[in-house]
Amino acid sequence: MMNTPLTLETSRLLLRPFEPTDARSVQRILDDPQVSKTLLDTPHPFTLEAAQHWIETARRGGDRGDAFVFALIRKHHPLLIGCIDIEVNGEHRRGDMAYWLGAEHWGQGYTTEAAQRIVRFGFESLGLRRIYAQCVRTNIASARVMEKAGLRYEALLRESALKDGTYVDVAVYGLTRDDYDPASSSP
Numbered sequence: 001m002m003n004t005p006l007t008l009e010t011s012r013l014l015l016r017p018f019e020p021t022d023a024r025s026v027q028r029i030l031d032d033p034q035v036s037k038t039l040l041d042t043p044h045p046f047t048l049e050a051a052q053h054w055i056e057t058a059r060r061g062g063d064r065g066d067a068f069v070f071a072l073i074r075k076h077h078p079l080l081i082g083c084i085d086i087e088v089n090g091e092h093r094r095g096d097m098a099y100w101l102g103a104e105h106w107g108q109g110y111t112t113e114a115a116q117r118i119v120r121f122g123f124e125s126l127g128l129r130r131i132y133a134q135c136v137r138t139n140i141a142s143a144r145v146m147e148k149a150g151l152r153y154e155a156l157l158r159e160s161a162l163k164d165g166t167y168v169d170v171a172v173y174g175l176t177r178d179d180y181d182p183a184s185s186s187p
């Protein structure tokens, strides 16, 4: 159980836990088909009730200490622009990273900046051995985020997920503590 809310910082972003009052922002971002079309497990349309439930689940994970789910807050003209999270398997000391960003903020390096910070957090603060992430094979932007955060392509899981009625291939990227280079993860 964490006593104080955990926040992280990068040059342009504040990473803080979600609050119930973020529901409207979460709903607005995840209800956009551009955003949800490459996300697994995000229904469309995405209702306000779904956003409220999603935030409750995120906060419970934080309380248990096995999922760190951060709202990405742009510092300049403060605004909630997205999410990044790392789910921790304590027994195996590995973390599963995932993220999404409001479409109007894409292509400005925000997710790369956040992912590099999460990689550093995972290895240096959580003591993980391995950090990995997965994306639908055709999600080039997400693959680039993983690579720029230091993760390497490991495998293609063929027809691993059902998305909108179609089985899609899922790519796995990973990084071990031994291969982690702190110099490349300090935005």
Ligand SMILES: CC(C)(COP(=O)(O)OP(=O)(O)OC[C@H]1O[C@@H](n2cnc3c(N)ncnc32)[C@H](O)[C@@H]1OP(=O)(O)O)[C@@H](O)C(=O)NCCC(=O)NCCS
Pocket: 034, 035, 036, 038, 039, 098, 099, 100, 101, 102, 105, 106, 107, 108, 109, 110, 111, 112, 113, 134, 135, 136, 139, 140, 141, 142, 144, 145
């Ligand atoms: C994936 C996502 C989070 C990337 O966020 P972002 O902040 O735009 O990413 P960055 O600006 O850090 O860009 C990372 C790289 O992706 C590239 N990129 C960004 N958008 C792209 C697009 N639509 N097509 C191809 N490449 C793209 C950038 O050019 C950059 O690569 P480069 O440095 O080689 O030029 C965002 O596109 C998103 O939220 N998508 C929908 C949800 C999703 O798919 N989440 C990931 C699930 S695994």
